[in-house]
Amino acid sequence: MAIDKQHYVLCSHCDLVIELADITVGHKAVCPRCNTTLAKNSCNMKFRSAMYAACSLIMIIVACGFVFIDIRIVGNYIGVSVLDIPKTLYFDKYSYVSALFILFVLLFPIFNLLIIVLLCSRIQLTKYRKRDLLIVYEKFQHWCMPEIFLTGVLVSFVKLMSYGSIGVTGTFWSFCLFVFFYIKSLVIFSPEVIWDEIHRNNFAVNTLKAGKTGISQNLKLCNCCQAILPMNYEKCPRCKQKSKIRDHDKIQWTIALLVTSLILYIPANLFGIMITVVFGSASTSTIIDGVIYMWQSGDIPVALVIFIASVVIPILKIISLSWLCYFALAVKQKNKNNCLKMKKLYTAVEFIGKWSMIDIFVVSVICSLVRNQQMMGVYPDIGVTFFASVVIITMIASQKFDPRLIWDRPQNRKIGQ
Structure with missing residues (x-):
């Protein structure tokens, strides 16, 4: 899918208006002023994103159902699953940290993967439903940390070896695959493509001048869906979110x-x-x-x-x-x-x-x-x-x-x- 000619974007980092030509498959467009990625054209974006997201969801189901890692201390065997970790924190009266673990490592990533599957599959969704899913995806994205948890597990092995003998099960490798497929789906997925299916991104009344800032042309950017709006718009017509210059x-x-x-x-x-x-x-x-x-x-x-x-x-x-x-x-x-x-x-x-x-x-x-x-x-x-x-x-x-x-x-x- 190529981006239409005469397609304008407003850089979210430096406020420069840029006119995009066709982007070939496998390439991306960057802002000439601040080098921010503006758009990308991935081959079969929807199919590949949905496939990796679905594989990631399957892996996390497997990872949560069985023993994740185990340790032997003086002949005693102790094994935990991914779900046992927040449960232990909760019983130790650290429900705050337990809740953070559940949200950042499990719920938010799983919700975003489900959103990718829904948006990229052939399920018929109204533009209002797509809008709501994209808004949730954007809000959750900053707080997803499964890759950081996996790194933390690897670091903890060094400390745990001083207590006893560490063992990993097939479930551990399932979690590794969950993280791998999760990252792949995020890299490929392009929310801009879905937003463009809902409505074009340009709501400017006058002709845009590429190479000049949006604020100098009485334009502002919607922080939610990246639409180009006139200054007098209080809400974005595409995502219905409030916007300020x-x-x-x-x-x-x-x-x-x-x-x-x-x-x-x-x-x-x-x-x-x-x-x-x-x-x-x-x-x-x-x-x-x-x-x-x-x-x-x-x-x-x-x-x-x-x-x-x-x-x-x-x-x-x-x-x-x-x-x-x-x-x-x-x-x-x-x-x-x-x-x-x-x-x-x-x-x-x-x-x-x-x-x-x-x-x-x-x-x-x-x-x-x-x-x-x-x-x-x-x-x-x-x-x-x-x-x-x-x-x-x-x-x-x-x-x-x-x-x-x-x-x-x-x-x-x-x-x-």
């Missing part, structure tokens, strides 16, 4: 959330994240304690992974978002190179933000497996709750930030207010 309140939200995450980051590192009980004697370990243990044990790569994901990334994300807010609000003299650097910084923050959850998943796996009640047990501690909150709040902060403010000139800020 620029939402400067979001920067205030971003700053407030960053301050909150910085406050929570202190107890997240001061309080323990795991309690290890050996023959009735309890000891608490913090995130830094876990890094030091891995380093002293000779597992330097794993120690670096945990240190970067759990210590470096949250701090860098807070600093980076703060710098982005300063650049958007205070810097008046902007050139393309500086704006492009800020855009790359924002893209990196968006990508790496949720990987800090890896430490939460490592704790979840270890606490679920090491449960030899008479000799040894590992339990979550209050630091897990604080740290999970830091990750979630910083993710919300990055989503609140409008990257188009990076490129706006001072005169454009007044128009958007």
Whole structure:
């Protein structure tokens, strides 16, 4: 399927109006100003997306039904399934972390896979139903983390080997296939194609001028479906969502959330994240304690992974978002190179933000497996709750930030207010 000629798009990152010609199969169009991907043309997009999504759903059903991984501690066998992990957290009175696990690792990815199957299959859906499914897909997409959980499982194996003998079953490989097929379906799936089936993306009254910003042509972008709208439209005709030319309140939200995450980051590192009980004697370990243990044990790569994901990334994300807010609000003299650097910084923050959850998943796996009640047990501690909150709040902060403010000139800020 080729994109029609005279097809215009408005870049969601730099607000540039671009006219797209035909895109050949297997290629994509990028913004000439900020290098953001604007559209792609995948071969048999619907069929391949639906096929991979269906395979992924089959694999997760298998993965949830049987023992996932097991451990032998002093002759005792302990095995857990994927569903046993949130159940253990719930019984340990960490229902908050348990709910996050269920939502981020299971429910949200499964819902999105089902949406892909429905939208890409031959099931007859009204344009209103397609619209609702696409809106749900977009909202869930930022919070899907099965690949991060799988990485956390692999990291936890290093720690678990100090407790006993680790074993994996066929169910573990089913979960690996679930993650693989899930990623493949997301890479191939193109929501823009489905939105175009509902309605064209251009609602502008006047002729668009490619190479100029949308705000200079009295145009704005729908943040939900990426439609091009005149400034006076309060709601997008295609997705029925409210739209603003620029939402400067979001920067205030971003700053407030960053301050909150910085406050929570202190107890997240001061309080323990795991309690290890050996023959009735309890000891608490913090995130830094876990890094030091891995380093002293000779597992330097794993120690670096945990240190970067759990210590470096949250701090860098807070600093980076703060710098982005300063650049958007205070810097008046902007050139393309500086704006492009800020855009790359924002893209990196968006990508790496949720990987800090890896430490939460490592704790979840270890606490679920090491449960030899008479000799040894590992339990979550209050630091897990604080740290999970830091990750979630910083993710919300990055989503609140409008990257188009990076490129706006001072005169454009007044128009958007």
